Amino acid sequence: MTEESKVLDDRKYTKEHEWVKIENGIGTIGISDYAQHALTDVVYAELPKEGEKVEAMGKLAVLESVKSVSDVYAPASGEVVEVNKALEETPGLINKSPFEEGWIAKIKVIDEAELDNLMGAEEYKKFLSEQEH
Amino acid sequence: MGEKTPLYEWHKSAGAQVIDFGGWDMPVYYSTPIEEHECIRSSVGLFDVSHMGEIWIEGKDALAVVQKAVSRDISKTAVGKMDLCVMCNEQGGIMDDLTVYKFSEEKMLLVVNAGTAGKDFAQLEGIAKGTGANVKLSNKTMETGKIDVQGQKAEEVLQKLTKIELGKIGFYRFKEGKVNDKEAIVSRSGYTGEDGFEIYCLWKDTQEIWERLIEAGAEAGIKPCGLGARDMLRLESGYMLYGNDIDEEHTPYEGVYGWVVDLNKEDFVGRESLAGQREKGISKKLVGFEMKERGIARHGYKIFRGKEEIGEVTSGSFSPTLGKNIGMAYVGNEFKEIGTEIEVEIREQRVKAEVVKMPFYKRE
Numbered sequence: 001m002t003e004e005s006k007v008l009d010d011r012k013y014t015k016e017h018e019w020v021k022i023e024n025g026i027g028t029i030g031i032s033d034y035a036q037h038a039l040t041d042v043v044y045a046e047l048p049k050e051g052e053k054v055e056a057m058g059k060l061a062v063l064e065s066v067k068s069v070s071d072v073y074a075p076a077s078g079e080v081v082e083v084n085k086a087l088e089e090t091p092g093l094i095n096k097s098p099f100e101e102g103w104i105a106k107i108k109v110i111d112e113a114e115l116d117n118l119m120g121a122e123e124y125k126k127f128l129s130e131q132e133h
Numbered sequence: 134m135g136e137k138t139p140l141y142e143w144h145k146s147a148g149a150q151v152i153d154f155g156g157w158d159m160p161v162y163y164s165t166p167i168e169e170h171e172c173i174r175s176s177v178g179l180f181d182v183s184h185m186g187e188i189w190i191e192g193k194d195a196l197a198v199v200q201k202a203v204s205r206d207i208s209k210t211a212v213g214k215m216d217l218c219v220m221c222n223e224q225g226g227i228m229d230d231l232t233v234y235k236f237s238e239e240k241m242l243l244v245v246n247a248g249t250a251g252k253d254f255a256q257l258e259g260i261a262k263g264t265g266a267n268v269k270l271s272n273k274t275m276e277t278g279k280i281d282v283q284g285q286k287a288e289e290v291l292q293k294l295t296k297i298e299l300g301k302i303g304f305y306r307f308k309e310g311k312v313n314d315k316e317a318i319v320s321r322s323g324y325t326g327e328d329g330f331e332i333y334c335l336w337k338d339t340q341e342i343w344e345r346l347i348e349a350g351a352e353a354g355i356k357p358c359g360l361g362a363r364d365m366l367r368l369e370s371g372y373m374l375y376g377n378d379i380d381e382e383h384t385p386y387e388g389v390y391g392w393v394v395d396l397n398k399e400d401f402v403g404r405e406s407l408a409g410q411r412e413k414g415i416s417k418k419l420v421g422f423e424m425k426e427r428g429i430a431r432h433g434y435k436i437f438r439g440k441e442e443i444g445e446v447t448s449g450s451f452s453p454t455l456g457k458n459i460g461m462a463y464v465g466n467e468f469k470e471i472g473t474e475i476e477v478e479i480r481e482q483r484v485k486a487e488v489v490k491m492p493f494y495k496r497e
Contacts, residue, residue: 040150040361041167043451044429044458046480062480064429066166066361066450088427095165 005034005128008099012075012115013124014057019099020075022112027076029060030103031094034128039065042094045087048105052080056114061104063094076114078107134158138183139278139339147357155248155376157184159360166361170453173325173366177284177350178358182331183339186250187277188243188257192268196238201260202402203233204385206395210235215305215320219379219390220253221403225410226381229253230373230390234307234320242318242333246375250274260402278339282346283329283358283366290350291330294342295319299330313338313345324363326370326494368459369452371421371492377432378419378447378461386410387463388419389491417444418469421491422477424458428484430477436462437476437483443468446477454494461491 007013011021017035020027036042046062054060054074061072083105087093094102109115119127135158144151149160160181162169172178190198199207203218210216215234219227229249234242245253254272261268282291288299297310297319307320315338323329334342347355364374373379373388384407385394396408424430430449435442449460460477468475471490476483 040162041165043167044427046428064451066365067161069431092167 005032005037006099007032007121007125007128009121011099012118012120013127014073014075014118015127016057016073018073018075020115020118022109022115025109025112026081026106027078027109027115028103028106029072029075031063031072031098032124033098034131036095036098036102039063039068039070040095041066042091045091045094045104047083047085047087048080050080050083054078054080054107063091072104074107075118076107076109077111078109080105081108082106136184138181139336140181140183140343143340143343144181144357149357149359152360154360155184155246157247159184160357162359162361163357166359166365167453169356169358169362170365172354172356173284173327173358173362174454175284176354177282177286177290178356178362179343179346179350180281180283180358180363181279181343182281183278183336184247185279186245186247186253186272186274187279187333188245188250188254189241189271189273190243190257190268191240191271192266193239194261194264194266194268195241197264198257198261198266198268199233199241199243200398200401201264202257203231204390204394204401204403204407205233206398207233207235207241212237213306213308215307215322216393217305218393219385220256221385221401221407222381223403223406224381225384225403225406227375227379227383227385227388227390228256228381230375230379232322234318247274248376256402276336278334278336278342280332280334280339280343280346281323281325281329282332283323283325284327286350286353286355287327287329290346290353290355291319291332293349294345313342315342317342324372325366326372326492326496327366328496365450365453368448368450368461369454369492369494374448383419383463384410384415387415387417414466416466417463418466419447419461419463420469420488421493422460422462422475422486423489423493424460424477425474425485425487428477428479428482429458430460430462430479430486435478436464437478438468438474443475452493459493460486464488
């Protein structure tokens with residue numbers, strides 16, 4: 001799979017390949033196109049509970065593919081306000097649409113300054129190109 | 134870096150993800166495991182399984198050595214037929230599961246797992262020496278390519294490359310002949326639960342045969358398939374994966390291989406222990422289960438019933454055919470009945486499951 005992974009400009013990325021998009025203090029979180037490719041078919045998503053508190057780079061969710069079990073980390077600290085219930089029935093949405101329909105959870109971010117540590121789209125693209133070598 | 138099959142470069146250039154399996158660098162998927170799984174269940178696909186071990190035994194005493202090594206009575210097997218067997222240690226633990234191809238009483242091919250080929254060969258050699266048998270044993274794993282063509286369109290596709298009348302090969306029977314004008318052995322068998330063939334050819338001919346099969350199957354939508362799909366296919370069909378579901382710590386009776394043990398046969402390695410177990414009964418049993426709540430059981434996860442730990446998962450996966458999460462586990466004998474409610478411990482949470490009948494999937 002040498003085709004280039006998609007990266008969207010309107011969000012930030014972690015080194016663990018999560019993305020977060022902030023709107024009005026709420027961060028929507030998912031995994032990148034690169035990550036869904038690396039996982040292959042996601043067949044199970046263990047989602048956090050609404051109201052749960054998460055810490056930056058603490059465990060947020062668990063995704064299982066046919067062959068592996070992987071943790072998803074919270075890009076920022078906050079409280080879970082919504083989870084993507086559609087993933088319980090159709091975890092494959094993460095493969096089909098990692099940046100839109102396959103979002104995992106929304107958190108009320110405590111300190112947006114935490115996001116300054118994350119990568120922008122250009123930086124993440126560079127990071128990916130280094131990963132592949 | 135592990136051993137490489139003759140198709141390794143082909144896999145890499147086709148974009149396969151490669152993993153270590155039994156000391157070999159093997160493709161786990163090319164597109165995605167689920168796509169490849171669907172392809173086998175609905176049409177036809179190809180597996181490179183050249184990592185499998187091929188051990189030939191030839192000579193006057195070939196049958197006697199095989200009889201001593203494996204659990205099943207091969208003297209009853211017709212020439213031109215293959216049989217599924219296990220090879221046990223003295224305690225009755227399973228050293229390997231294998232197929233024996235009977236060319237004659239003096240010539241047989243044992244197809245064994247990649248990770249166990251070395252110890253299997255040593256076991257056969259030990260028996261041959263110990264009994265002063267007149268046989269020649271040869272491990273031709275590194276000279277033999279193996280391609281499985283699996284799925285309902287397997288016959289149609291393979292027939293384009295061979296004059297062997299495939300329609301006349303019954304289940305678990307084989308013929309020698311030519312595929313793509315190269316010497317080959319073709320058996321109607323496999324590890325997917327679908328109709329299909331296993332093709333053995335020379336190492337050097339493997340890539341050409343593979344590429345011709347890809348061309349011949351283009352119309353049928355043939356795909357190269359990896360070990361990810363293969364594992365789901367075999368689990369749905371209730372087939373054992375050596376090292377996961379069966380090993381030297383477990384006997385054929387504890388697993389699903391009681392039917393390949395022939396205690397009427399006068400002598401074979403492990404016979405005494407197995408006869409003893411047959412008489413006393415077993416304390417644990419391999420069962421199939423289906424998850425009743427959300428979660429996927431994985432190899433090594435513990436099984437509970439209330440406070441009591443009653444067993445351990447050997448294999449578990451999402452089943453694309455059933456749309457359910459399924460698995461196999463050894464449980465205490467009193468919990469083996471179909472319908473028994475059990476709990477699988479997944480990341481410190483108990484998740485409900487139920488013992489169900491295997492196989493999970495059977496083709497019509």
